[in-house]
Amino acid sequence: MSNKRMILTINLFMVVTLTACSSSSGIPNTPAVSKSISSEKTVNETPVTMFSKNKEVEITLSSDWKVSTELTNPSLLKLATVDRTKSIRIDRVNRADYLPDTSLTDYMAIHKKNIESTQGPKRKKDEIIRTSNLTIDKKEAYVKEGRTSYERNQFGYITAYLESNHHFYIITYTSMYEFTLADREFFEKMSQQFRILNDEPSDLVLSSTDLTSHQGKYSQFQIRTPSNWEVQDFELRGSDLDISLQANNDYMSIYLEPKEESDSDLTLEEYGRYVAETYADPENSILVPERTPVEINGLKGIQMEGYQVVNKRKIVQLHTILEAQDHFVEIVFYTGEGRYDRVKNEYQRYTSTYKENKR
Numbered sequence: 001m002s003n004k005r006m007i008l009t010i011n012l013f014m015v016v017t018l019t020a021c022s023s024s025s026g027i028p029n030t031p032a033v034s035k036s037i038s039s040e041k042t043v044n045e046t047p048v049t050m051f052s053k054n055k056e057v058e059i060t061l062s063s064d065w066k067v068s069t070e071l072t073n074p075s076l077l078k079l080a081t082v083d084r085t086k087s088i089r090i091d092r093v094n095r096a097d098y099l100p101d102t103s104l105t106d107y108m109a110i111h112k113k114n115i116e117s118t119q120g121p122k123r124k125k126d127e128i129i130r131t132s133n134l135t136i137d138k139k140e141a142y143v144k145e146g147r148t149s150y151e152r153n154q155f156g157y158i159t160a161y162l163e164s165n166h167h168f169y170i171i172t173y174t175s176m177y178e179f180t181l182a183d184r185e186f187f188e189k190m191s192q193q194f195r196i197l198n199d200e201p202s203d204l205v206l207s208s209t210d211l212t213s214h215q216g217k218y219s220q221f222q223i224r225t226p227s228n229w230e231v232q233d234f235e236l237r238g239s240d241l242d243i244s245l246q247a248n249n250d251y252m253s254i255y256l257e258p259k260e261e262s263d264s265d266l267t268l269e270e271y272g273r274y275v276a277e278t279y280a281d282p283e284n285s286i287l288v289p290e291r292t293p294v295e296i297n298g299l300k301g302i303q304m305e306g307y308q309v310v311n312k313r314k315i316v317q318l319h320t321i322l323e324a325q326d327h328f329v330e331i332v333f334y335t336g337e338g339r340y341d342r343v344k345n346e347y348q349r350y351t352s353t354y355k356e357n358k359r
Contacts (some may be wrong), residue, residue, distance in 0.1 A: 001264040004090030011094075014239070016202040021147075030034065039122075040266075045062050045201050046062060046063045047060050047061070047062060047063075048060065048061060048062070048063045048065070049108060050065070050077070050079060051077070051197075052076045052077040052090070053076075053077075053204070054198070055134055055197050055198060056076060056092075056196070056197060056198045056199070056202060057076060057077055057090055057169075057194065057195065057196055057197060058194075058195050058197055059077070059079070059088070059090070059190070059193050059194045059195070060193040061079065061088075061190060061193065064081055064082055065079050065081055065088070066079065066080060066081075066082060068080045068087070073089065074204050074205070074247045075090060075091050075204075076090050076091055076092055076204065077088040077089070077090040078090075082225060085175065085176040085177065086173070086174065086175045086176070086177075087173070087174045087211065088171070088172065088173050088174075088190070089171075089172050089174075089299050090169065090170070090172075090194070091169070091170045091172075092168065092169045092170070093107070093167060093168050093170075094166065094167060094336060094338035094339065095163070095165075095167055095168060095338070096166070096201070096314075096336075096337060096338030097313055097314055097315075097337055097339075098312050098313055098314060099284075099309065099312045099314065100312075104142065104161055104162070104163045104168060105142070106312060107161070107163075107168045107309070108142060108161050110311050110312060110313070111161075111170070113311070116313075120339055120359050121228050126146045126147070126148045127146055127147050127148070127258055128144055128145070128146045129145045129146055129179075130144075130145050131143065131144045131145070131149060132145075134188065134191055135162060136171070136191045136192070136194055137161050137162070137194055137195055137196055139162045139163065139164065140162065141160040141161060141162040141171075141191070142160070142161045142162075142313055143158060143159070143160045143161075143187075143305070144158070144159055144353050145157070145158045145179065145184070147179065152188075154178065155174055155175065155176055156174070156175050156177070156178060157172055157173065157174045157175070158172070158173045158183070158184070158187045158198075159171065159172045159173075160191060162340070164196055164199045165199055166199045166200065166201055167201070169196070169200060171191060171194060173186070173187050173190065185330045201264075201338055201339065202245075202253065202338055203248045203339070204247040204248060205228070205245070205247045205248060207228065207229070207245060207248070207250065207346065208226040208227040208228040208229075209226070210226070210227040211224035211225060211226060211227065211350070211353065212225065212226070212227040212229075212327040213353075214231060214241060214243060215241075215357070216240040216241050216254065216256070217240050217241070219327070219357055220240070220256060220356065220357060221240075221252065221254070221256075221332070221354060221355060221356050221357055221359075222354075222357060223241070223252075223350065223351075223353055223354045223355075224350065224353035225243050225252060225350050226245065228245060229243050229244060229245045229250065229252075230243065230244060230245070230246075231243050232244050238255055239253045239255055240254050240255060240256050241253070241254040242254075248335075248339075249335050250333070250335055250343065251330070251333070251334050251335065252332065252333045252334075252350070253332045253334075254329065254330065254331050254332070254354075255329070255330040255332075256327050256329055256330075257271075257327055257328040257329075257330065258327045258329075259326055259327055259328070266340075268300060268301070268302060268321065268323040268328070269302070271289050271302070271321060271323075271328055272302035272321050273291075275304075275319065275321060275330070276288050276289050276291055276306070279304075279306040279307060279308065280310070281307075281309065284309040285308045286308075286309070287329055288305050289304040289305055289307070289319075290304065291303070291304045292304065294320065296320070296322060296351065296352055296354055297352075297354065297355045297356075299322040299324060299329070299354075299356065300322070300323055301320055301321050301322035301323060301325060301329075302320070302321045303318070303319070303320045303321075303348075303351075303357030304319050305317070305318060305319070305344075306319050307337070313336065313359075314334070314336065314337035314338075315334055315336060315337065316334065316335065316336075316337050316340040317332050317334040318332070318334070318344060318347040318348065318351065319331075319332050319334065320332045320354075322331075322354070324356055329354070329356075331351050332346035333351065
């Protein structure tokens with residue numbers, strides 16, 4: 001795999017990860033209505049405490065707010081009013097995925113940059129109206145209020161960023177109505193009802209124990225991954241299959257490299273050494289990874305753990321190279337460094353299911 005393609009793969013990981021983790025405004029999915037929140041009458045002021053799936057966080061709101069269970073763009077906790085005109089989403093990212101010197105303001109800049117890089121033609125650039133500070137769950141939080149447009153509709157949002165021992169947290173409130181003082185007062189009141197209950201790293205969803213077989217573009221091979229992982233149309237340069245579980249930042253790409261496109265006398269060891277050397281990054285103290293011999297369904301190969309740093313984010317790849325008769329195969333599973341050790345054995349198990357189809 002060329003160094004350029006490796007960079008493309010990592011950059012894709014960064015964009016998908018950060019946008020899946022949290023959008024800057026969390027735009028609701030219903031048509032906008034031209035009225036102000038201040039003109040509404042509260043339907044029900046009975047307070048209800050709501051929890052994330054594994055009780056990592058809690059928040060207390062009036063009972064006209066409900067937990068949203070939609071699977072699109074999942075969050076640690078996502079809530080919406082009954083009429084779906086207002087929403088709250090709570091996200092967090094593992095600090096272990098970032099360089100040790102990454103501050104909260106560093107993460108805010110990274111988050112903003114990645115959001116801006118993924119804005120589609122229907123959505124205009126965010127406009128920041130004001131910034132402020134709050135204390136949320138005894139932690140200092142940076143707050144920004146802004147507005148954005150999607151097609152002909154304008155949305156207001158307030159986002160708070162705070163940090164704990166293990167995570168950066170992002171709390172975003174979005175309204176389809178034009179923002180008023182009532183929205184700011186609501187956000188301040190709501191944020192005081194937020195609590196972190198368990199800061200230990202965890203996954204949003206579990207990978208299915210059932211494995212599903214997937215084939216390459218032209219049915220050259222097959223590999224089995226969890227049934228809740230999805231084939232993606234990432235259009236990576238030269239990739240033959242891309243599968244992911246974006247909610248957990250699990251990604252896999254497979255590349256077939258015809259020997260005729262390189263030196264036909266290139267050995268597996270030489271090819272593996274070239275790939276390993278592309279991981280070396282003296283600036284971030286990353287060495288050339290060690291290579292371990294493997295054999296998978298009759299194909300001899302090499303396996304290594306490659307480390308990358310992009311925009312202060314640390315990414316680990318379980319990179320397997322196999323030699324077939326007329327091509328090399330590269331199977332790359334990758335995720336953030338903070339969770340790699342927890343999923344390494346599973347990545348190795350999925351890799352071991354790779355088979356070449358008979359031609």
